[in-house]
Amino acid sequence: MSDAAAAENDSMSLFSHITELRYRLIWSLVTVAVFFCFVFFFSDKVINFLKQPLLTSLPNTTTELHFTGPLDVFLASIKVSFLTAVVCACPIWLYHFWKFIEPALLKNERKFILPFILISILLFLLGLAFCYWIILPITLNFLVNLGLEVGTPMITINDYLSLITIMIFGFGLIFEFPLILILLAFLDIVSAESLSSKRRYVCIGVLVVAAVLTPPDPLSQIGMAIPLYLMYELSIFIIRLLKKSKVT
Numbered sequence: 001m002s003d004a005a006a007a008e009n010d011s012m013s014l015f016s017h018i019t020e021l022r023y024r025l026i027w028s029l030v031t032v033a034v035f036f037c038f039v040f041f042f043s044d045k046v047i048n049f050l051k052q053p054l055l056t057s058l059p060n061t062t063t064e065l066h067f068t069g070p071l072d073v074f075l076a077s078i079k080v081s082f083l084t085a086v087v088c089a090c091p092i093w094l095y096h097f098w099k100f101i102e103p104a105l106l107k108n109e110r111k112f113i114l115p116f117i118l119i120s121i122l123l124f125l126l127g128l129a130f131c132y133w134i135i136l137p138i139t140l141n142f143l144v145n146l147g148l149e150v151g152t153p154m155i156t157i158n159d160y161l162s163l164i165t166i167m168i169f170g171f172g173l174i175f176e177f178p179l180i181l182i183l184l185a186f187l188d189i190v191s192a193e194s195l196s197s198k199r200r201y202v203c204i205g206v207l208v209v210a211a212v213l214t215p216p217d218p219l220s221q222i223g224m225a226i227p228l229y230l231m232y233e234l235s236i237f238i239i240r241l242l243k244k245s246k247v248t
Helices: 003-040 043-050 052-057 072-088 090-104 107-148 157-174 177-186 192-197 199-213 218-247
Strands: none
Touching: 003 043, 003 072, 003 090, 043 052, 043 072, 043 157, 052 107, 072 090, 072 157, 090 107, 107 157, 107 177, 107 218, 157 199, 157 218, 177 218, 192 199, 192 218, 199 218
């Protein structure tokens, strides 16, 4: 094949990848938009659900969130609707993510795509649940009690939703960590040996990620760092098992 023909082939391949990416992004965004329109009418119920961890941490004299401007509740409803829409649409956008990755895998590795899709959905939802029911109450309890030593809490709805959005999505995404490493192993970018040799750097990286994605309190940072590191070790174990199964 001539250089010109090869260049044309590469160009067509790149164009097809871009077209595929656009197709999957559009479908993912459309799904999120549909869920957003539906959830917006029930956003007050979602807000009431999301604020429960905070209310249990506040003193009895403070039983509600506050807003400081006429648009605050409306903007909070938009934020909550978008957050909920992304969560509800996770089976769709995770499906399209893995289907976009599928052509990069070898033929015998593509049989893992369906398990990857199902496990990634499960892990994402597990990360959200772990954050909401375990980490968030511990974090809020610590921060509110720390604040009560110097003043009276008056937490606005926008401040609280900003915090919970970062934390919930942060935990949802870090729970995808093992699958990403396994995918990189399939692509021969990493190996169990290379991951094992970088444990000390990973420990530092895990602490940095936890510090960025959580409030500046030690409890929530440890609550994110420990599961993240355990999932790193689990990834190494699974990659070794898959390598052995290939050999046999």
